[in-house]
Amino acid sequence: MSLPLAQRVARSSATLATPTSTLDGFREWWHWQQVADASRVRRIAFDQLRSWSFHAETGNLVHDSGGFYTIEGLRVHRDSGPVHAWTQPVIHQPEIGILGLVAKEFDGVLHFLMQAKMEPGNFGGLQLSPTVQATRSNYRRLHSGRAVSYIDYFTGAHRPSVLADARQSEQGSWFYRKRNRNVIVEVTDAVDVLDGFRWLTLGQLHHLLEFDDLVNMDSRSVLACLPFAFAGEPAGQREVSTxxxxxxxxxxxxxxxxAERIALSEVTGWKTLPDRITHEDGAFFDIIAVDVTTEGREVHSWTQPLLAPRGxxxxxxxxxxxxxxxxxxxxxxxxxxxxxxxxxxxxxxxxxxxxxxxxxxxxxxxxxxxxxxxxxxxxxxxxxxxxxxxxxxxxxxxxxxxxxxxxxxxxxxxxxxxxxxxxxxxxxxxxxxxxxxxxxxxxxxxxxxxxxxxxxxxx
The missing domain is CATH 3.90.79.40 (EvaA sugar 2,3-dehydratase subunit)
Incomplete structure (x- = not known):
């Protein structure tokens, strides 16, 4: 008889080595992933952006396709805090992306299919991401690139067993009402493990959290959705009091x-320079532009704006x-x-x-x-x-x-x-x-x- 999910999660959390996966094996695999990564990211001026431009009427920074996301303005009023009113740039990305983990049991232990993924804003290059980490624009191939690997496990008509599934927020100071779907599915059939992917137990992933800038935000967010039994609590209890x-x-x-969306041109207290939009006090964050080249993504070369925090x-x-x-x-x-x-x-x-x-x-x-x-x-x-x-x-x-x-x-x-x-x-x-x-x-x-x-x- 199959164990309850909370107990299976606890077993995976307590396991650091299986015939399928060991930390030494991960260490070697990760080394060669880094060696093979030829990605390059360099900052550029806004006039070097391709397929992005400042809208003539609003000043918003938009993609030519109308997809992905926009850099807009936000006007805020609140009744508490040290500042009661301000305007700021904000990322508006209304589409819901998928942050998905594929799980499979090997030798009685749950493993999770993780990806060595390059993102243009990553500190240190590659980070360990979920099986699928994709916006709707990406998995619908608005970029005209190749398909997102393993996406059918999360969008197909016959999905595997669902272990967790919820829409979760992201940074509310930088995004306007951003949500991504955090989902974990379990498969029983064989999975073709592509280059750049590797099975890991939850215990191994927990150990890897000790390393700076290794397990990425999306992986951490999805893993938090697993049912977990803590000492002194009934296994898997998830009751919320009134x-x-x-x-x-x-x-x-x-x-x-x-919070009212406004044109970027209406934002005050910020100045637009050739290579960044920055606060007049030099605080909070900048909006910058980057040029990206990589072999490990659906598209091999592109430019885009990014939000760059200070500190x-x-x-x-x-x-x-x-x-x-x-x-x-x-x-x-x-x-x-x-x-x-x-x-x-x-x-x-x-x-x-x-x-x-x-x-x-x-x-x-x-x-x-x-x-x-x-x-x-x-x-x-x-x-x-x-x-x-x-x-x-x-x-x-x-x-x-x-x-x-x-x-x-x-x-x-x-x-x-x-x-x-x-x-x-x-x-x-x-x-x-x-x-x-x-x-x-x-x-x-x-x-x-x-x-x-x-x-x-x-x-």
Whole structure:
């Protein structure tokens, strides 16, 4: 009899070697993937873009096909925070992409088909991505390139068994209401493993999270959707209390935010230079352009705009272990591009240097608890990249910091201790957990499982 999915996930998380996959084998494979990668990305001026241009009337940066995405303006008003009104550039990509993992059981252990994928904004070149990571424009071949590998597992008429499937948000400060479908399917038939793809267990993927800029954002987001059993919790329990849902609803009702799409030419406080759109204070982010050449994508050469953040962010959960299972201190994240006012995010989510230019230089709640935590209390601390298809070298320092039982950290209207089992329940639905929180949930899955200590080596 087949085990419940949560137990199969736990077994995969505890497995670091199988006849199909080992960490030493991954290390060699990854080395040769990097050697074979001849991708080149260079920054260019806007007038060197091909198939992209500034619209004559709006000033928006648009693709000639009308697809992919646009760089537009956003006018924001909110009733809280250090700034109550502003305008900014924003990425508008209304189409829903697919972030898909193919899973298959080998020798009684779930494996996941991962891809060594180049994205133009990746820090360090290749990163480990899901089986499929594609926008609708890409998998419908609007670029006139070759078909996306394995896409039929997610769009075909006879799809395999579905383990997880939900539309999830992406960065609400940089995207306007962006959603991607996060889906995991399990197959039983043989799968032809193409060059650049490799089966890995969940335990191996958790180990690889310890390496900077290796497991990409989309992989982390999809993996967070797996049912997971934490110590002290019933296996796979995903019940969400009415009290928590009411707290979220109250927060959404309390905060007033309006975000209106406007022409890029109407944005104030930003200046357009030949090679970038930049804030007048030199903060937040730039819009830049890049020229890309690669052999490993559906199209071998193209140009595109990217959003390039200033500075490395910090995203952290404070964690408390209880008899009923682990709890984390979540914060409400009001972001201009959110579809429903706010989502739950990390305890701390910020780029510290950006706060210097804000009125009054506001302090970030709990930031000192994270950055000044004693080393034994730091459960996880790795710099990981955000999505490289739209962002250039966007990176966050992801941290999990354990709070001692005697510490008093009171809840507030914007921070609340929540059981991991409840967060797992919220992940089944859209508009609840932001992408940084989903990354930290995947990292916490890694920390709180009892995987054996793997061999230490550099990639």
């Amino acid at each position: 009290e928590l849902l009411s707290w979220i609803t109250e927060a959404r009702s309390r905060h007033e935010v309006t 490395v962010g910090v995203a952290a959960f404070l964690v408390r272990r209880t008899e009923s299972g682990p709890h984390v201190l979540v914060g409400t994240r009001v972001e201009a591009g959110a579809a429903d006012v706010l989502e739950l995010g990390p305890t701390v989510q910020c780029t510290p240097e950006n706060y210097v230019v804000l009125p009054g230089g506001p302090e970030v709640p709990f930031l000192s608890h994270v950055l000044q935590a004693p080393k034994p209390r730091v459960l996880f601390d790795t710099v990981l990249s955000e999505e490289g298809g739209r962002f250039h070298h966007a990176r966050n320092r992801y941290m999990l910091v354990e709070v001692p039982p005697e510490a008093e950290l009171p809840e507030s209207s914007d921070h609340r201790w929540v059981a991991m089992s409840e967060l797992a329940g919220l992940i089944r639905h859209s508009h609840y957990l932001n992408v940084e929180a989903r990354t930290l949930i995947t990292c916490l899955q890694k920390v709180l499982t009892c995987s054996p200590t793997p061999p230490q080596y550099d990639l």
